[in-house]
Amino acid sequence: MRSAPPVDAFTLRRRPPQEKLVDIGFRQLTLVLAASVGIVLLAIFVTVFSGAREAMATFGLKFLTTSAWDPVNEDYGALIAIYGTLVTSFLSLAIAIPIGLGTAIFITEDLLPRRLRDLIGLLVELLAAIPSVVLGLWAIFVMEPAIRPFLSLLHTTLGWTPFFATAPQGPGTAPAILILVVMVLPIITAISRDALNQVPIELRQGAYGVGTTRWGAIFNVILPAAVSSIMGGVMLSLGRAMGETMAVTMIIGNSLNFNVSLLAPGNTIASMLANQFGEADGIQVSALMYAAVVLMILTFVVNVLAQWIVRRLSLRY
């Protein structure tokens, strides 16, 4: 009969109570810290909603479809700002998607030496790092004067359509759209680039193997395989464009009069908040909060949709 193995301190080391305490304490601490995300998010929703309650009761859904913004008579409607938010974000995406996607394709294909492509990618990502207030400053003093001749040309040639019916005179919706393009372009490019890089090389080899060309493979195989991530990125940048504040505030003109023309000054929910929230009082604060609720719901829906698209649309290859 073999003797039992020697019982030493090593095999029978009991965890001292303070070690257990530290372990449990640390776990609970990180749990609380993780929960803080949910708490902050809920607090944001509750704060903004409760701030908006008064205006919601007073103006109801009419707030969304009327364009009065009259602090004297205390009559408020956010149509101008909602229209501006939607127009600027969708039009800027319409311009930024082809450019961003084209750039992403260009730097994931082997058309140029690798180092040059990486450099282009780096430059586009650095563009994302420039603060929006600096882009706004640049838009006021450099971009807007530079593009005004082109906008005037648009007005003289296409002035018969309502969208270009006013002569450009400084700040307006069109320059705001262009500065938004500059801001969302890096997001679309970076996400599309990652998505294209993740397409397995076998798919491309297979496409080349059955005799297609480079762009045949891109349009028929690679883009469809990456479409879910690209769409997700597009939705994320849509949310960003809707909520973007500073650059837009500085160049859009912050008009309180409704005008369909893109060359006329406009407004967005975010820029209205930036301009008026600090000085507002009484029911105007509540009306601004109501507008903030609208903006929050818009970006929330867009962001959730983005996550849903990435999960649902992804091809199984």
Add this chain to the structure above:
Amino acid sequence: MSFSTPPTTNQFTERLTLHYDPALKRNRFNQVANAIAAFFAAMAVVPLFLVLIYVLVQGGRLLSLRLLTELPPAPGLEGGGIGNAILGTIVVTLIASLIAIPVGVGGGVYLSEYAQDGWFSKFVRFGNDVLAGVPSIICGVFIYSLIVATRIFFDQSFSAMAGGIALSVLMLPTVIKTTYEGLLLVPQEMRMGAYGVGASRFVTITQITLPAAFTPIATGVVLGIARAAGETAPLIFTALFSPFWPEGLFNPIATMSVLIFNFAIMPYEAQNELAWAASFVLVIMILGANLLARWISSASRS
């Protein structure tokens, strides 16, 4: 029966050659598409150069010791500097980092090290993505209602503290996400090894797992700080602005981003020039931080 067929010489087979024919429709299309993609890539890079050139030339021209150490002039007057705004940006960003980094790293640790794949961790990750998408101006509105309007800190309304907290709300999702994703990359064997030699969970995380994930976490944190330093929207009605030197954490404070916003829309030449100068300092700081983050992640890889 024979399989040999006489070579047909119709128009179709004549073009079946292995030689590249640039005149073919598909090849012409390819060249056009290449050119369009190259043109788009050039267009995407142009704005960066235009912005950088203007900021460097317009702002760098004014760079002097006086600019960095003096107070801004009263509207309409010449001279002065942006010393208080530089200091204020550092103070507010520091407050935000001191809140967001511990909370974010802790939350990330929970998600990757402790959480079962249950509803809670799903909810936190979902909430984190939603919080990352909340417009920065809403953060400002939130902190204004929560802290500024209620005068919660010593009966002070606008304060550096409120601005810092607003920025921390903005930084938090970035820090959590990069911590969580960085920790997921740490090989499971390292944790097993630590448990195997008798380390507790706490020791394993703080001594083994977190240091192993240092690079991705540091990269994400530096990028988050850089983004927070340039944010304006959450500050305009939380930290407000001040033409004086910072007077403690519970008073309004000047920051470079709000200074740029305020001075850009003023009709005075001197103020506009200071806005360019502040842009120069801010852009150099932020691009420097971005290159630092890149350097951190590439230095550890090699």
